[in-house]
Amino acid sequence: MAKQLDYHTIYEIFTRFRDAEPEPKGELDHTNAYTLVVAVALSAQATDVGVNKATKELFKIADTPEKMLALGIDGLTEHIKTIGLFRQKAKNVIKLSQILVDEYDGVVPSSRAALISLPGVGRKTANVVLNMWFKQPAQAVDTHIFRIGNRTGIAPGKDVDAVERAIEDNIPAEFLQHAHHWLILHGRYVCKARKPMCGNCILRDLCPFEEKNL
Known part of the structure; x- marks a missing residue:
């Protein structure tokens, strides 16, 4: 588990997420x-x-x-x-x-x-x-978010409830609405469990993950 990142680093991380994908979308199809x-x-x-x-x-x-x-x-x-x-x-x-x-x-x-x-x-x-659906800044912590929260120090915690609280406490309010999707998509396609694609990661220079690969 990485140490909790400081406010300025977290702000920069989510600024990069927002610049790369201003309106991230969930991947489950639904109509209502x-x-x-x-x-x-x-x-x-x-x-x-x-x-x-x-x-x-x-x-x-x-x-x-x-x-x-x-x-x-x-x-x-x-x-x-x-x-x-x-x-x-x-x-x-x-x-x-x-x-x-x-x-x-x-x-x-x-x-x-x-x-x-x-x-x-x-x-x-x-x-x-x-x-x-209701556009509330609620944070659903799945395996991807739990992994990234602890691997990067964005929101470290021993269980999903702790990671959820850390996200709410440490991520600036302006990013909370989309934080859930930015983190899930990053975990799904870049910061993977077994073979993280560190070479293609927009957070590489900010991430303390000790096993960063080339």
């Missing part, structure tokens, strides 16, 4: 708040690419809780059977859809507590929805 909740819930232990393939046809016929319930668990399962843990995920999606209909008039709530109360929706999923 509901399909985003479903897509993120399905993405646990699965790739965004795999989820997008499974939901391409699904969301054409079931883009609301009501339509998902009409499709039913068997119909949903048929669409998502290529995704890991698809049986449990199908049950969760049907259950959360029923709750949205019964308790929220079919509308996805903008409260973290309400989102977390839905089956299959944890804090990370809730934060993704709050960030991407």
Whole structure:
């Protein structure tokens, strides 16, 4: 775990992220708040690419809780059977859809507590929805962000909650809305787990990672 970087270094890092990609986008396909909740819930232990393939046809016929319930668990399962843990995920999606209909008039709530109360929706999923759809500066810490936070010293922490707090505490407010996506995309395509592409990294001169490669 690297030491916490100072404010000025972090500011420079996120200035570079912003200059390179002013409006970073998530890679899960969705059309509304509901399909985003479903897509993120399905993405646990699965790739965004795999989820997008499974939901391409699904969301054409079931883009609301009501339509998902009409499709039913068997119909949903048929669409998502290529995704890991698809049986449990199908049950969760049907259950959360029923709750949205019964308790929220079919509308996805903008409260973290309400989102977390839905089956299959944890804090990370809730934060993704709050960030991407409701434009709140929530930070969803996945394996990429956890790795980068500790490897670079941007947001070191022993667990995901600690890294989330470090991001909120140490990254300047003007960058928080997009910090989540900048870090995820950087971890996915540059600062990889086993073979980080340090030679192509825009942060190379600022990063304290001791195993930087050429």
